[in-house]
Amino acid sequence: MTKHTFFITGISTDVGKTLVSAIITEALQADYFKPVQAGDIEHGDKEHVEKLISNAKTTIHSNAFELQTPMSPHAAATIDGIALSVNDINRPKTNNHLVVEGAGGLLVPLNETETITDLIKPTDNVIIVSRHYLGSINHTLLTVEALKQRKLTVRGIIFSGNEHPTTEHIIKKMTGLPIIGRVDDEPYVDSHVVLEYAERWRKNLQKLSS
């Protein structure tokens, strides 16, 4: 049986979910699963995570859906003539912790009625990646509201980008959520960089999985 599942969502696409997923996967020597990969299917998020981790315990699971076009999954699936549905996405079986990475932000459509939120289970520990850009405070607070409204379990926020004290302060204050860590804007990202962050965050993350 899976130990703990961490669902990594973000305030939008391209905010650093894959990098954060790699760091958490490495910190907990967890398994990794990306249910829906839209575009870049040869060099997708799972291939990226595989390159960034260095422990031997992690299993990188196959994507449930691989879509050819880097667009919203509902549109990418239509282009491919594929019926994409939450019902057809099964979590991989593992005895390890599992890191699940969404696609884009929370309300990204999978089809005409379902969104990424429908992939999140009540038992999942949701972690929000909040990238620093003008507009990110609003996007972060909206993300937290949407999760709370659905009574999902938000365990914390990870900031992505160089330190931004006023933004970080107000998000912490208004959400009351723990800040698990922050990834600086790194000039390059490789397995050594990921391992350094994994070591820095391990204690915080282990508290969530004990």
Ligand SMILES: Nc1ncnc2c1ncn2[C@@H]1O[C@H](COP(=O)(O)OP(=O)(O)OP(=O)(O)O)[C@@H](O)[C@H]1O
């Ligand atoms: N802290 C950072 N330092 C340097 N580069 C970063 C950082 N965070 C993200 N990036 C880069 O920004 C790009 C987008 O990040 P990433 O792929 O992690 O986004 P994502 O949120 O996973 O998007 P998607 O919705 O497609 O899954 C990547 O090229 C990644 O390497």
Ligand SMILES: C[C@H](N)[C@H](N)CCCCCC(=O)O
């Ligand atoms: C293709 C991209 N990298 C992500 N996988 C999907 C992002 C969808 C965003 C849709 C939207 O919010 O407008």
Ligand SMILES: [Mg+2]
């Ligand atoms: Mg990603």
